[in-house]
Amino acid sequence: MSRFKVSKFRHTEARLSRRESWISDIRAGTTLSCGNHIKSSCSLIAFNSDHPGVLGIVPLEDQGEERRHVTHLGCHSDLVTDLDFSPFDDFLLATGSADRTMKLWRLPAPGQELPSGPGLVLGPEDTRVEVLQFHPTVDGILSWQPMGTWCRVLSGAGMEHWTSNSGSLTPEQSLRPCRVHRPTRTARTAGWHGQAPRNTLCPLDSTRCVNMK
Template sequence: MNRFKTSKFKNTTPKIGKKDGWISNVRAGSFTSQGNHIKSSTRLVAFNTDQAGGGMLGLTSVEPGSDGRWTVTVIPCHSDLITDLDFSPFDDNLLATCSADETVKLWRVCEPEQEQPGGAEVTLCPGEGRLELVAFHPTSSGLLAVGSTKTVQLWDTSRQQSALAVLEPHGDQLQSLSWKQDGSLLASSCKDKKLRVFDPRAQLTPVQSAQGLQSNKDSRILWVKDSDHILTTGFDQMRGREVRLWDSRKLGSSLGSANLGTSNG
């Protein structure tokens, strides 16, 4: 008897929405950064746009207007490329952006039909050069993780003068950050092919670390909901798309992996 239960999603295939449900008037950017180029709250969608060299942010709503169409507005946010963005889990209208201009900004955005803010509510200057990643803490309002090339800083947005903590530097380019759902741990992936798990309340060095995916192509890390498990996605040595599952309490080796096909990149 097979001790592994067959997943009910084994043969699931994506269903593409009808064309009248597409947001078609979006000019997304094609810039290179480690962060997200699109993010959504329950009400709004923000995305990087290719206007004005990358310092502009596009904004639209999740649902169309009464005429069945989506309004898209553009907001000037930074003087250089927006490298990452994240909505607050406590406020659908509070958006954090970080940029190659070395700043993090918090914006109180409105519905796209309304007048958008003329400036940021908060501006942080971590002082670590180009910033790549920003992530709101899932359970503590106003707490941000900010990633530069090799360093992660934790900031309280109500205390704008200096970081709460600076975690031990990574060995190479930081590629992704992810908070555990209860906010107790922060995981990272890096170009040095290592996974790290930090408990920022206890120490600035990793509480767990391990060799991750062995390709130096970009990788992403994500906590599995309501568990101690971590998913990493990236590429294997043969350029195949790979997903691995890890137990954050014992990162010595992965629990399993799956190959999702070969990349043409």
């Protein structure tokens, strides 16, 4: 008897969907960064366009039209190095950039006009923001590099009120997120462990990871 259970998917293969369901007119750009160049929530897809600092936004599902139209969101003055959707809010998007800032965007539902500005701007940091990531199981926790910071944001429309692991913050203090660790090398990836606000950072020139608690 085999020790391993044979997968029922061993003879399956991927097949392209019908051409009618393809998303055309995608003008994606090539970005030299360690972050994500395309991200999807359950409602929207965001990707780096061929213009630095501009993201393409397209609905994940068609809206009864023959083709899905791509709209463009001007996010930063330099290239977008990483982006991430909140796992608790399909329309809350965080972007990091080589302009050393990070922004939170409240995107509208498909078919509505994109916002003219971000809901919140953080920075500028000492160097460009390389990677960022929302916590997968705790609502509102966001981590980014290179500063090794984490902060708590609201998933609702009022993103001006922040809290930290030390308690509530005033509006003035909320603009200065809690810094819990400052690594000596630039991070390439960021990942969360379990449900605690702990982040793992992997430097560019080392396989050793740093845990932030």
